[in-house]
Amino acid sequence: MQNLTKQFGSVRAVDDLTFDVSPGVVTGFLGPNGAGKSTTMRMMLGLDTPTSGGVTIDGKRYAELDHPLRQVGALLDARWVHPNRSARSHLRWMAAANRIPTRRVDEVLEIVGLTSVAGKRAGGFSLGMSQRLGLAGAMLGDPHTLLFDEPVNGLDPEGIVWIRSFMRHLAAEGRTVLVSSHLLTEMSRTADHLVVIGQGKLIADSSVEEFTARARSSVRVRSPRLPEVERALGAAGLAPTPGTTADGRTFLTVPDVTTDQVGDIVGAAGLPLHELVGDSASLEEVFMSLTAQSVQYHGGMTLQPGGAQQIPGADPTAGGPR
Ligand SMILES: Nc1ncnc2c1ncn2[C@@H]1O[C@H](COP(=O)(O)OP(=O)(O)OP(=O)(O)O)[C@@H](O)[C@H]1O
Numbered sequence: 224m225q226n227l228t229k230q231f232g233s234v235r236a237v238d239d240l241t242f243d244v245s246p247g248v249v250t251g252f253l254g255p256n257g258a259g260k261s262t263t264m265r266m267m268l269g270l271d272t273p274t275s276g277g278v279t280i281d282g283k284r285y286a287e288l289d290h291p292l293r294q295v296g297a298l299l300d301a302r303w304v305h306p307n308r309s310a311r312s313h314l315r316w317m318a319a320a321n322r323i324p325t326r327r328v329d330e331v332l333e334i335v336g337l338t339s340v341a342g343k344r345a346g347g348f349s350l351g352m353s354q355r356l357g358l359a360g361a362m363l364g365d366p367h368t369l370l371f372d373e374p375v376n377g378l379d380p381e382g383i384v385w386i387r388s389f390m391r392h393l394a395a396e397g398r399t400v401l402v403s404s405h406l407l408t409e410m411s412r413t414a415d416h417l418v419v420i421g422q423g424k425l426i427a428d429s430s431v432e433e434f435t436a437r438a439r440s441s442v443r444v445r446s447p448r449l450p451e452v453e454r455a456l457g458a459a460g461l462a463p464t465p466g467t468t469a470d471g472r473t474f475l476t477v478p479d480v481t482t483d484q485v486g487d488i489v490g491a492a493g494l495p496l497h498e499l500v501g502d503s504a505s506l507e508e509v510f511m512s513l514t515a516q517s518v519q520y521h522g523g524m525t526l527q528p529g530g531a532q533q534i535p536g537a538d539p540t541a542g543g544p545r
Pocket residue numbers: 231234235236254255256257258259260261262263405
């Protein structure tokens with residue numbers, strides 16, 4: 224993706240985005256609602272025309288691909304299937320339109336676990352089944368590149384776990400997998416790499432570890448030797464604060480630190496740990512904070528709800544366009 228920009232009237236939905244998506248890993252495409260993720264994906268698929276810049280897949284624009292469905296599979300909106308068609312006839316129709324052998328239909332039904340309901344009307348499918356059918360369609364041409372727009376939205380926990388492992392499996396096969404979401408915690412469980420956008424602009428392009436390490440938020444520590452742990456953390460320049468749980472157990476809250484750092488310090492002091500918890504909500508906070516800063520960066524626009532606080536060390540321009 225090179226300097227990709229899309230203007231809708233006065234709205235700059237995508238603003239000079241440059242990033243690469245690598246094969247063999249799941250890349251999470253993260254941004255709050257309205258950040259421009261769907262528009263970017265639509266431009267990747269030639270469904271929207273960039274105002275400037277462009278996207279290439281294996282060196283070619285989508286429109287130039289010889290067999291698009293065999294090179295790129297996409298799940299944008301799972302509900303576009305004709306409701307009276309069966310899953311199998313919908314896929315057969317797609318296969319025929321793209322000159323893909325009919326036998327591939329039964330293969331993809333098997334891959335997504337829909338074989339037993341292949342003859343049923345797609346209109347009666349649950350959201351989870353519709354998502355699987357959409358994935359079957361995306362897999363029909365056995366493409367090397369896969370784009371999924373918010374694939375876990377509205378799914379039950381079982382469906383979410385299934386989609387996550389499916390995407391990871393595709394990446395492990397060496398495919399290029401780009402998946403969008405507005406939830407950082409969800410993405411941090413699924414993706415290896417993150418591309419984060421806010422107001423159409425690139426905010427971060429980094430590994431999940433690098434990005435979540437920015438969440439220098441508080442860590443909660445319990446230990447049977449808490450006063451010594453408190454001293455060790457204080458000696459390391461941290462500022463632990465003691466607290467007591469509702470059931471009377473004492474703990475320390477350590478701000479501006481990661482669980483890795485606290486674990487290392489306590490371990491180096493030879494002290495036992497009974498609990499070491501990073502506040503996972505802080506991941507969303509760092510994300511909201513970063514995207515809010517991108518909004519501020521544009522000047523005069525509304526801040527994202529709950530995202531106004533500054534996270535130490537979070538530089539909104541870090542990891543910018545390469
Ligand atoms: N066809 C269109 N015409 C005008 N404005 C549009 C159009 N499509 C998207 N936009 C605007 O572009 C911006 C980005 O929208 P987009 O759907 O790409 O964001 P998103 O990150 O995918 O968010 P969501 O998850 O809510 O769909 C929004 O301000 C949206 O209102």
